[in-house]
Amino acid sequence: MKILLVGGSKSGKSMLAQRLARSLHGTAPMYYYAAMDPVDDEDRERIRKHVKDRDGWGFTTVERARNVSEEKLDPSGTVLFDSVTALLANEMFGDPPAADSARHTLSELMSLSGSVSNFVCVADELFRDGTEHCGLTEEYRRGLAFVLNSLAEGFDAVCEVVCSVPKVYKGELPPIGDKI
Amino acid sequence: MDLVIGGAYQGKLTCVKKKYGFKRDEIFDLANGFPDREYKCYTHFEALTREWEDPQELVRLLMPFIKDSVVISREIGCGIVPMDPDERVMRERHGIALSILAKEAEHVTRVFCGIEEKLK
Numbered sequence: 001m002k003i004l005l006v007g008g009s010k011s012g013k014s015m016l017a018q019r020l021a022r023s024l025h026g027t028a029p030m031y032y033y034a035a036m037d038p039v040d041d042e043d044r045e046r047i048r049k050h051v052k053d054r055d056g057w058g059f060t061t062v063e064r065a066r067n068v069s070e071e072k073l074d075p076s077g078t079v080l081f082d083s084v085t086a087l088l089a090n091e092m093f094g095d096p097p098a099a100d101s102a103r104h105t106l107s108e109l110m111s112l113s114g115s116v117s118n119f120v121c122v123a124d125e126l127f128r129d130g131t132e133h134c135g136l137t138e139e140y141r142r143g144l145a146f147v148l149n150s151l152a153e154g155f156d157a158v159c160e161v162v163c164s165v166p167k168v169y170k171g172e173l174p175p176i177g178d179k180i
Numbered sequence: 181m182d183l184v185i186g187g188a189y190q191g192k193l194t195c196v197k198k199k200y201g202f203k204r205d206e207i208f209d210l211a212n213g214f215p216d217r218e219y220k221c222y223t224h225f226e227a228l229t230r231e232w233e234d235p236q237e238l239v240r241l242l243m244p245f246i247k248d249s250v251v252i253s254r255e256i257g258c259g260i261v262p263m264d265p266d267e268r269v270m271r272e273r274h275g276i277a278l279s280i281l282a283k284e285a286e287h288v289t290r291v292f293c294g295i296e297e298k299l300k
Contacts, residue, residue: 127186127188128258128259129258129259130254130267132267145191
């Protein structure tokens with residue numbers, strides 16, 4: 001099963017993704033795919049918090065900021081991918097930037113999600129302000145929407161996460177139970 | 181009139197074209213200003229609220245053109261309140277204008293990641 005979760009900052013999307021991954025994986029391996037390439041202490045603190053949040057859950061952490069489909073994973077496994085937002089930023093603003101970075105990011109994610117049994121990915125909602133952004137920011141926003149809309153078309157379930165509550169736009173989520 | 185809203189690049193026009201089957205010459209881009217005649221579909225309603233100070237007046241003057249059409253608009257009221265006072269005023273009056281349009285509309289639909297959600 002392939003699930004896309006989109007939400008604002010601290011909307012609870014990562015924790016929901018963890019619970020969904022746990023519900024889906026059965027006895028097969030569970031991978032936490034961390035795409036963020038930390039640049040400062042704030043990033044490192046965010047990563048520390050995420051590591052703490054999944055401590056004892058049984059995830060194998062994979063840290064890969066670009067070309068994410070190159071990792072060899074168990075085909076019966078479940079991947080929690082955090083996050084599409086970070087991956088596109090790495091591909092678009094990395095040194096060197098990927099050619100046609102949005103299409104490249106989409107193809108990497110399609111390839112990775114197709115290589116395992118279950119794929120739960122999270123992304124940030126950046127589309128409902130009215131600000132005129134500068135060229136590259138707007139190009140990034142347009143690219144992210146392209147990746148997310150394309151994933152949404154192919155995935156089984158699509159949700160917006162609001163205050164940790166999933167608002168389902170497509171498909172059905174597996175039961176996650178009350179246990180945190 | 182049907183109103184279709186959503187964030188930037190969510191696939192609003194793609195959804196509308198698929199659902200209603202409009203051809204290119206049946207769609208008018210409001211970024212070009214006020215329409216010269218009736219069309220079946222209007223995009224970028226937010227471009228008009230940028231130009232017009234009074235949302236009530238805007239909708240009243242636009243209504244003869246849009247009464248039997250589909251109007252597409254970006255949602256712009258979320259996120260950080262802009263530093264620029266003109267941008268603040270603009271997004272407030274856009275919110276007011278959308279509420280007026282939604283009240284008049286038969287159907288209101290929101291598009292998220294290319295997927296439609298019925299609001300009214």
